[in-house]
Amino acid sequence: MSVSHRESSTGPFRDRWAVITGASSPVGLAVAAHLIGIHGMRGVLHCRTHRRPVVQLVERLRREGLDVSVQVTQADLADPQTLDRWIARVRRQVDRVGVLFFNAADFYRTPWAQMKWRDFLHMMVLHGWAPIRIVQKLYEKMEPPARIIFMADAGIEQGYPAYAAYTASKAVMVHWTRLLARVLSPWITVHAIAPYWIRREDESSGPVLSRIARGEPASLAALLRAVDLILEGGGAMTGQVLWMDSGRWLG
Numbered sequence: 001m002s003v004s005h006r007e008s009s010t011g012p013f014r015d016r017w018a019v020i021t022g023a024s025s026p027v028g029l030a031v032a033a034h035l036i037g038i039h040g041m042r043g044v045l046h047c048r049t050h051r052r053p054v055v056q057l058v059e060r061l062r063r064e065g066l067d068v069s070v071q072v073t074q075a076d077l078a079d080p081q082t083l084d085r086w087i088a089r090v091r092r093q094v095d096r097v098g099v100l101f102f103n104a105a106d107f108y109r110t111p112w113a114q115m116k117w118r119d120f121l122h123m124m125v126l127h128g129w130a131p132i133r134i135v136q137k138l139y140e141k142m143e144p145p146a147r148i149i150f151m152a153d154a155g156i157e158q159g160y161p162a163y164a165a166y167t168a169s170k171a172v173m174v175h176w177t178r179l180l181a182r183v184l185s186p187w188i189t190v191h192a193i194a195p196y197w198i199r200r201e202d203e204s205s206g207p208v209l210s211r212i213a214r215g216e217p218a219s220l221a222a223l224l225r226a227v228d229l230i231l232e233g234g235g236a237m238t239g240q241v242l243w244m245d246s247g248r249w250l251g
């Protein structure tokens with residue numbers, strides 16, 4: 001994706017900071033390139049273990065001539081003490097924050113009948129505690145128009161019995177979306193994007209029958225359009241969950 005539009009970006013988010021957790025994933029990388037390259041934002045790009053793709057993105061942005069201010073940071077956000085130390089570092093690095101994008105996630109089997117409290121806690125801290133903790137410590141650095149965006153999951157509606165800790169903890173994100181939308185309105189708007197299945201550009205689409213059963217995947221391009229809708233939606237639009245799941249939540 002070309003990111004050469006930054007010089008012409010004059011929008012309200014230009015030169016504001018975008019803090020993106022889980023920026024090393026395909027979704028995180030696409031959103032980072034979009035916010036920095038198209039909206040002209042500065043970036044705090046977080047990863048846990050895979051620093052290389054994030055550094056490669058920054059190198060690409062620079063090769064394309066973008067004079068970007070980007071910090072690449074690494075931390076395990078499922079550890080509350082590491083989380084607090086990471087937040088303290090970010091607080092020192094940023095001033096005018098325009099976007100908090102919560103993408104960091106862990107996904108592994110935790111069948112509800114055998115689920116261990118350690119796994120439940122891990123998921124709850126990463127998906128539930130980390131985002132609210134980051135908002136607690138950074139919202140005063142956000143200047144309107146500012147946006148908080150949660151990457152939720154359409155699976156929270158019915159839950160995935162084999163991934164109970166994941167879906168339960170992702171459901172907390174939707175609660176935070178509504179609670180924070182109320183308390184931060186109208187200065188900061190808060191939304192969640194809830195796909196059922198994301199098609200990454202490097203994945204094949206799978207057999208037609210399985211695609212029909214699973215519905216249309218959310219492409220990275222469609223996710224970026226959802227992000228733009230949120231950025232450009234104004235203060236009146238807040239507390240929304242953008243379901244990108246082919247209507248599955250309807251039952």
Ligand SMILES: NC(=O)c1ccc[n+]([C@@H]2O[C@H](COP(=O)([O-])OP(=O)(O)OC[C@H]3O[C@@H](n4cnc5c(N)ncnc54)[C@H](OP(=O)(O)O)[C@@H]3O)[C@@H](O)[C@H]2O)c1
Nearest residue numbers: 022024025047048049050076077078103104105151197198
């Ligand atoms: N993939 C789908 O079909 C799908 C469907 C619905 C919703 N979603 C949601 O969309 C988002 C992106 O999904 P994805 O599949 O692209 O994710 P992914 O590839 O699994 O990436 C997860 C990201 O979270 C980071 N991360 C994992 N554990 C962490 C921890 N303990 N502390 C800090 N960071 C941690 C990873 O960092 P490192 O790689 O650097 O370790 C990575 O950047 C997620 O929020 C997911 O829940 C995905």
